[in-house]
Amino acid sequence: MKLGPCLRNSVVSPNKGHPMVPGGRPFFLYLTSFHLNKAPQMNRKQSSGSMTNTTIFANKQANIWRRHCPYSSHPLLAWPYIGLPRIAIMSWGIEMWEEKEMLSAITSNLGIESFNSQISKISIVSHIIMDPFRSHCAGDFDLTPKRARERSRAMATLSKLYSMREAAEHNTREDCWVVIDGKVYDVTSYLDEHPGGDDVLLSAAGRDSTEDFEEVGHSNDARELMKAYCVGELDPDHAVIPELEVFRKDQSSGFTNKLKNITLEYWAATAVIGIAVVAGILYSRKS
Numbered sequence: 001m002k003l004g005p006c007l008r009n010s011v012v013s014p015n016k017g018h019p020m021v022p023g024g025r026p027f028f029l030y031l032t033s034f035h036l037n038k039a040p041q042m043n044r045k046q047s048s049g050s051m052t053n054t055t056i057f058a059n060k061q062a063n064i065w066r067r068h069c070p071y072s073s074h075p076l077l078a079w080p081y082i083g084l085p086r087i088a089i090m091s092w093g094i095e096m097w098e099e100k101e102m103l104s105a106i107t108s109n110l111g112i113e114s115f116n117s118q119i120s121k122i123s124i125v126s127h128i129i130m131d132p133f134r135s136h137c138a139g140d141f142d143l144t145p146k147r148a149r150e151r152s153r154a155m156a157t158l159s160k161l162y163s164m165r166e167a168a169e170h171n172t173r174e175d176c177w178v179v180i181d182g183k184v185y186d187v188t189s190y191l192d193e194h195p196g197g198d199d200v201l202l203s204a205a206g207r208d209s210t211e212d213f214e215e216v217g218h219s220n221d222a223r224e225l226m227k228a229y230c231v232g233e234l235d236p237d238h239a240v241i242p243e244l245e246v247f248r249k250d251q252s253s254g255f256t257n258k259l260k261n262i263t264l265e266y267w268a269a270t271a272v273i274g275i276a277v278v279a280g281i282l283y284s285r286k287s
């Protein structure tokens, strides 16, 4: 199911209904400011007639971009969402969209390709379903510039989520990932260039190296540079160190076994009592 273009249509023509809006229910998309590599320019060529882009750029000063899909009649529309240097997405509906669909819809809605070069990072901070004041982080876009995209191993318009276990699997010279501050970096192609040496990066692979990274006091340039290698983020749901995960699994299997034993014991005791009761009844009848 391709939601992106549909949503784009909806956004461009807010008064037209669109079957792809789930259940025909209101859906709100609020966009706040971006992290930009350089000051955004109104660029007709780049926006290539896409009203979405044009509007975003035109409204950049206010740091508020408000979009809404058809059927939106909720007062939320009148509620300005200001300030965060991020993209906020709010939805108001009974049905919950698959997060993935939502994200892909938004990615294509923004016409990412056309102004990818100008936007280094867009984060979705809010994905509010049902309750506009109850938000949770839905994920992160990582829209790196072209050069970075070429270098980056898995350039995705949508940031991927990895468990620590997955990230830790990339721990060789041929395939080296490091995790810093919740983000996953594929530094394989940077090993030889790293001023601190490849061995440092290799030893950082497979574990959260935030502390080591910070201890070095990396410059702003280094921090800017590392964006080029970002391939995703740690999945907050699985953000445990592998050992812990193993431990948890062991624990849970132990617990399961315990439960099984208890259940067996329970049924054995019940059977014994049952047999005793039946035997008792038979015996009392006989006598």
Ligand code: HEM
Pocket: 178, 180, 185, 187, 194, 195, 196, 197, 200, 201, 204, 209, 212, 213, 216, 217, 218, 219, 220, 221, 222, 223, 225, 226, 229
């Ligand atoms: C994508 C990840 C990384 C990038 C892009 C990066 C980049 C850089 C850069 C540009 C420098 C030169 C100094 C500066 O400008 O700050 C540097 C130095 C260094 N980095 Fe990294 N680094 C990364 C990850 C790490 C990690 C994970 C560690 C440690 C576990 C580390 C340890 C060091 C050390 C020890 C130096 C040398 C500092 C010195 O000589 O004073 N780096 N890094």
